[in-house]
Amino acid sequence: MTTGEIEEYISKSIGMDLSKVFDQYLRDYRVPIFEYEITNGVLMYRWNDVIDGFDMPVEVIIDGKNTVLYPTSEFKKLPIKNLLY
Numbered sequence: 605m606t607t608g609e610i611e612e613y614i615s616k617s618i619g620m621d622l623s624k625v626f627d628q629y630l631r632d633y634r635v636p637i638f639e640y641e642i643t644n645g646v647l648m649y650r651w652n653d654v655i656d657g658f659d660m661p662v663e664v665i666i667d668g669k670n671t672v673l674y675p676t677s678e679f680k681k682l683p684i685k686n687l688l689y
């Protein structure tokens with residue numbers, strides 16, 4: 605069994621293309637950095653120090669609800685209600 609076959613099996617089992625996640629963690633020396641900033645009730649977030657196309661989701665709790673973010677290497681914005689620090 606090859607590494608590629610194992611990666612494909614895991615991706616199919618999860619129902620999500622994990623090829624960029626495997627490329628990032630198995631074939632690149634950089635450690636992904638999840639960057640975020642909250643300004644005026646808006647969450648801005650992205651991945652930094654990653655390969656092109658890296659888009660591993662991140663589960664967070666926003667406004668008391670589990671939310672899945674899909675960061676890329678470009679900043680995305682999400683308005684947040686009831687922001688507590």
